[in-house]
Amino acid sequence: MKYFIKTFGCQMNASDSERIAGLLKELGFQEASKIQEADLAIFNLCSVRQTAVDRIYGQFNLKSNLNKSKKKTKVFITGCILENDKKKIKEKVDGIFDIRELDKSFKKEIIKILKNEKNDFKTKLLNNRDLEATYLKIRPKYKFKDQAFVPIMTGCDNFCSYCVVPYTRGREWSRSKEEILNEVKDLIKNSYQEIVLLGQNVNSYKGKDENGKEIDFADLLKSINNLSGNFQISFLTSHPKDMSDKLIKVIAKGEKIKKEIHLPFQAGDDEILKKMNRKYTQKDYLNLIEKIKKEIPNVILSTDVIVGFPGETEKQFQETLKVIEKVGFKEVFINKYSPRKGTIAFKKYQDNISWSEKKRRWKEVFDLVEKINNVL
């Protein structure tokens, strides 16, 4: 039997797809080069932006098209999906599963399919986002040969007001140090050059060491840096409020740790930051950057910003530009605010900035980043 996986969204979803592929390989499936050849098609979705959601859901007519062929492909979906969106697509697919169910009910149902037994995915699949993420134990089928994603934690407890992740991925859950180190050692043995540690917020990692003692992200990073071998370590994504002095020092000293930090600040104005529930001010962020630059003089910084958050005035937007100019980011990922049902911002604030104004602000940030990098 053959499978086909289509992945949308961030590196975390890409990494989850590697685990799905790993499980299917273990069950004896082979990868199909195109969906029409697959017995099992899995869509790993992202609902961070409404535009992406609309585009993706357009694809689900696909199932009826696929089933006109002899193959009778079964179509399943997983990923970051809001409850409302699940309702919209559930009739168009054979099943929806939470990624934390991958090694549990999903595996059981796939085995039934293999044995030609009746499967009842639709009725059985529950919303289990608060289950332990034991699916991360599955041996992944890595997509690349030199760079590997290693998830260290998943979920998020931060509830930024614009973000769906805490609702779609559930609460934070960290892997044990031993499990992570075993995966990394295996990758080093197989000549991987770069290990990318992944999590919605890597610096709120809370694991346990071999003696059951609590460890944080700085401890974990240090242990990986101390492994012998010729490799580099990078990590994604960090929340400014959890970037400790201890962590900055570990990054500065770790000879295998890349001196690149992606540190989303989202907005420069304190009132907007408060409405976003980011739990820091512009001053906190700039002080943190100063500390990082002092400890790691050759650091390369990148960030995410949102333009046109509800109520953002021109003056408040200028604060975002001010931060970008002061820090001198190498790269800025710019998002135009898009309201997502189910988030706090959707319930509390009116999306009162026009799309054309958001586009103008986007362009202004873009031009500024270009200017900074041409000068640097």
Ligand code: SF4
């Ligand atoms: S830190 Fe905020 S933006 Fe990042 S995943 Fe968590 S809630 Fe979303």
